[in-house]
Amino acid sequence: MTFLPLRVSPRADARLLSGLLTSRLASDWTTRVRGVYDMFTPAHLLSEKSTYFNVGYWTTGAETYDRAQEALADLLAEAADIRPGSTVLDCGFGFGDQGFRWLAERKPHQIFGVNISQHQVAAARDRARREDARGQLFFQLASATDLPFPDGCFDHVVCLESAMHYRPRALFFREAFRVLRPGGTLAIADIVPLPGGGPRAAFRAPALDWIRSAVDDRNWHDRDVYAGELGTAGFRTVQVRSIRDRAWEPWLACIVRTVQDPAFGQRVSTLYHQMLKRATADLAELRSDLARLDYVLASAVKPGAAV
Template identity: 55%
Template sequence: MARPQASFREDVRMLGALVKFRMAKDWTKKVQSIYEMYPPGHLMTENSTYFNQGYWETGKETYDDAQQALAGLLADAAKMQAGDVVLDCGFGYGDQDFYWMESRQPKRINGINITPQHVEYASARAEREGVTDKLTFQLASATEIPFPDNTFDRVVSLESAMHYQPRTKFFEEAFRVLRPGGVLATADIVPMPHAGPREDIKSHAIGWLNWTVDERNWHDRDVYATKLGEAGFEDVDVSTIQPKVWEPWRAYITNKMAEPEFKKTVSKLYYRVLQKAWANPDLLKRELEDVDYILSSATKPLDA
């Protein structure tokens, strides 16, 4: 079933979210408004409502397949398996949770997210598919996780921890709610080692890195690993998958924008937004060389 196409109502919501973003002084509202600009009809996917950069093994994947591949890598990093109780922080529209439920067969997945639109959409889908006994989604912050200590076998965050204020508080909360021996895994965005200041980013396509990433989170993968250790985790692994993410993602979207048929599949407003964001693909290509994409995993000690 194809994802819904953009409606006039969604265009109005996009404009409203843009106004909200420009007026917002509260960090949470800024992040919420960025994601509210992209309802299902304003996504670049073919059929899904995934909302990540994707993992491109060959560079010839569809966007749906690349994004699901990234979700699969994250589940592998978390060692997700049948019978697990999982917490997914910042779940977007929840596609990965439905995919994991089918492919990894955990006992239950609880999702938390600060964007009401995402919670409503994922919850409605769970209701439609009759899986609310296994999949639940609620409005909550990853830095104030509303669950007791030692509740989960896995805590995961798919391309959202860069927004947390700060990410180290999320590490502490994940450690608290994990059972001893449980695993935290993230797919996350950080600067490449020795990259310049974040403020040097000028490409509109990734301007949100300046607008919605806490400055305390803008450090390289080595510091990331250190902070996981400081939170109490062991067996910490932080690896770059940057070459399989940013450049093939950039190439895919650039080619997609050039397809005459693509313009017919989106609203006029959304197409104009995309044109502005992707007006300088060469600048974007250069700047993405300084942006890392990492996959991390860390284990709560058995004696914790």
Template identity: 45%
Template sequence: MLENLRTLGRVIRTLATKDPVTRVRRFYEIQSPDVEFAARTSRYMNVGYWEEGVNSIDVAGEALATKLADAAGFKPDDTVLDVGFGYGDQDFAWLRDRRVAKVHGINVTPRHVAHARERAAREGLTEQADFQLGTATELPFPDNTFDRVVALESAFHFHPRSAFFAEAFRVLKPGGTLATADIIPLSNETPRMSISSGPLSFVKFSIPDENWHDRTVYAEQLTSAGFVNAEVQSIQDRTWEGWRLFQAARPSDPAFQAAADRSAVKGMANHWRDENLIKKEIALLDYVIAVAHKP
């Protein structure tokens, strides 16, 4: 009960926050990590890429990170900038599996930065993985620094995303690639404030109006920033429904029940109770992989 009251207090404080950067930071401080990652093996925070037969968000989360790396064309010895890296699980996977030379991470949430730095130190990777506080629209790097810039389910927060595109273009080397995994509406006609279910509340409260547009506008903004060959591909059919099914079943999972306290289990069950509304609203959302290149 006490933790539920604390969570409610954090929600109220977040909703009352006007500054967009602080608002996003507080949004990611609402849920206790002990609940968010209870009975899990990773700290991926994305909705996941759900191949046939996958029933774990940890597996789906890494699959989405792999999908983004493939889209970006990661090569050994690349220098990568990961903007809005969460807890950084994908960065360690890319260092391990793709053999990139170095990953720099930028994030607005101190909790995330501290966790990623601690993991890098623990795994002896401080020379290959650098994580720091910063914002996507004012990247603290010189021009022409990176081979790849990526944003794994984070760019919808950036205020605005078009300013991030301009900054990504600036810090990329000529011939470099920007790739994002991102959440947008299927149609520009869908009012953002009409999304009302609890699990999708982030749409209403942490996506700026400037970022609420469809694939066509997304590609146009990439082109306006100077990029060429912009492609915005929907992967909606492998994202939202797998995520919904996993999350809705989680309160009934014995492993989750054993790892989280009773009030957290009850709260999550209540959060996901309106299946019809959640499915209806998910049907209004797209999920895209966008790729563009700096000439």
């Protein structure tokens, strides 16, 4: 990996504002969720060496944002048991960083990605072209709840922190089951409320606006219900475990450190910097909201002998 260049441009700020307004005001669900992610460009990310923008998995709490993102991608790959020669479907792939990492580290035969953001699809395709990976990494515009693939064609289906947006997530579970081969695995890193976490409308922190605007009510349930929905979809060997202790609090600490770092303010746009400052201005409110959120790692297997 190499450090990304200085990432400030008026066009990036325009995209940020447009996506923000779309995510809050659009009446169409897909358009609203797309707005949440279309607002992000490399000029509006916490990362320095990548384009991840997930919560991350923090083993010490002191690692860099990029390293925590890589650790989360690695954890998901382990849960899915991605192996050399296998075929993987990555749903909601962001800018595709995890696919490139898995290809290098895990050596699958091919990785296919679906995403509803044309902006992110184009960015991932461009990187695949630049890195000469177009024969192994394929990115396309499609919905995870209506997958454009035949039955039984993947060894693994993975989803890194996007399933909370699917309408509903249970439909994605059924689609994942359909496209998996017998013995295939599903693995998901996802955000759900803790038991008794309260309604989405009760969240007040600006940093969590997306919970109110872009999470379907049918997805707003705890990890026990989550496991039950995987079973209803036909999966077996279902595991849904919380990793919130290595997610939310160190993620917040990293944001606070980063926002206060003068070098970060010089690297990103003034608009984005000011938005992050506002999002973390009331830490008590933000911590109160985060105390009601879980972060889970789920895995499940489609019954039948692996081929």
